Amino acid sequence: MxxxxxxxxxxxxxxxxxxxxxxxxxxxxxxxxxxxVTTVLTVLSRLERKEMVRRERSTRPHRYSATASREEHTxxxxxxxxxxxxxxxxxxxxxxxxxPDSEAAALRRLxxx
Amino acid sequence: MxxxxxxxxxxxxxxxxxxxxxxxxxxxxxxxxxxxVTTVLTVLSRLERKEMVRRERSTRPHRYSATASREEHTxxxxxxxxxxxxxxxxxxxxxxxxxPDSEAAALRRLxxx
DNA sequence: GGTGATTTCTACACGCTGTAGTAATGGTGT
DNA sequence: ACACCATTACTACAGCGTGTAGAAATCACC
Numbered sequence: 001m002x003x004x005x006x007x008x009x010x011x012x013x014x015x016x017x018x019x020x021x022x023x024x025x026x027x028x029x030x031x032x033x034x035x036x037v038t039t040v041l042t043v044l045s046r047l048e049r050k051e052m053v054r055r056e057r058s059t060r061p062h063r064y065s066a067t068a069s070r071e072e073h074t075x076x077x078x079x080x081x082x083x084x085x086x087x088x089x090x091x092x093x094x095x096x097x098x099x100p101d102s103e104a105a106a107l108r109r110l111x112x113x
Numbered sequence: 114m115x116x117x118x119x120x121x122x123x124x125x126x127x128x129x130x131x132x133x134x135x136x137x138x139x140x141x142x143x144x145x146x147x148x149x150v151t152t153v154l155t156v157l158s159r160l161e162r163k164e165m166v167r168r169e170r171s172t173r174p175h176r177y178s179a180t181a182s183r184e185e186h187t188x189x190x191x192x193x194x195x196x197x198x199x200x201x202x203x204x205x206x207x208x209x210x211x212x213p214d215s216e217a218a219a220l221r222r223l224x225x226x
Numbered sequence: 227g228g229t230g231a232t233t234t235c236t237a238c239a240c241g242c243t244g245t246a247g248t249a250a251t252g253g254t255g256t
Numbered sequence: 257a258c259a260c261c262a263t264t265a266c267t268a269c270a271g272c273g274t275g276t277a278g279a280a281a282t283c284a285c286c
Contacts, residue, residue, distance in 0.1 A: 003116055003273090004274095005273075005274045005275070006274085006275085007274075007275060007276090008274075008275095016199075023232095024232080024233085025231095025232090035275090035276075035277085036276070036277050036278085037232080037233095037277095038233085038234090038276085038277055038278075038279095039275070039276050039277060041232085041233065041234080042234095042274095042275080042276075042277080043274085043275080043276095045233095045234085046273090046274080060231085060232070060233095060283070060284070061231080061232060061233085062232085062233080070198070070199050071198070071199065071200060071203050071204050071207055072207065074194060074195070074197065074198045074199075074204045075204055075207045075208050075211060077194040077197075078191060078194055078195070078204070078208050079208075079211060079212075081187060081190045081191055081194060082187070082191070082212075084187065084190075085183070085184070085187045086129075086183050086184065086187075087184060088216060089216060089219050090184050091184050091187045091188055091191070092212075092216060092219065092220055092223075093219070093223055094184055094185065094188045095188045095191050095192075096220065096223055096224060098188060098192060099192075099195075099205075103201060103202060103205060104224060106202050106205065106206075107205055107209065107220070107224060108221075108224040108225070110205070110206055110209055111209060111217060111220060111221040111224065112221075116242090117243095118242075118243045118244070119243085119244085120243075120244060120245090121243075121244095136263090137263080137264085138262095138263090148244090148245075148246090149245070149246050149247085150246095150263080150264095151245085151246055151247075151248095151264085151265090152244070152245050152246060154263085154264065154265085155243095155244080155245075155246085155265095156243085156244080156245095158264095158265085159242090159243080173252070173253070173262085173263070173264095174262080174263060174264085175263085175264075
């Protein structure tokens, strides 16, 4: 469901990498590009609508943070893709053939619960 | 990279499910909706540009087929998502926690090469 | 209560997708 | 060779999502 544009992705990246929540100005400052704050605010609002970002409205300025960690979000995406799969096991079988050995080994360990 | 619209996805689904290649008219007939052939042709051309569809130009009518199976395509998507991941192993670790036991078991078997 | 920072609202361009009409092209029968 | 019909290519446009930002409203503080 959540297909992000380039700027949206950049903003999410910042939020994911930042320990604390950020204000719109923080975000603008950390983006390399030279954007108007209103632009950043628009993007943050859209991300909030997509439920990728949570906003503290009680403070002034508002502070924004990601609703899920980058890893959680990535897993959601993986499951979304798998959901379109048809034969899930066939897909997983092929998939493990495409990942590096080190990761396959890690998976093996993890599944050896 | 390949984000498909609704109609595009429907067409891909047909091509994936069909053993042989299909003409534009075949596709139109198999889609439930009542579309103009030119619409279907436009969509097929766009899918060709996205390299999701191969076209036999030597025959009349042209015949279309998917360049990759649905499973191959799904695996590509999975890898694309994983590519944005940051810590891939962390993602995989979480991921296997989210899939049904039966699939985890299948994975375990597959990794026990 | 005025002022500066912050947020909201409104706007617009651009690219992608769904949709199809019109123009061009190609094979086939006579 | 020509005409006709099926097929394909080209062109068009509306609607939506995204990037971008100005103008208007709001808020906190002196």
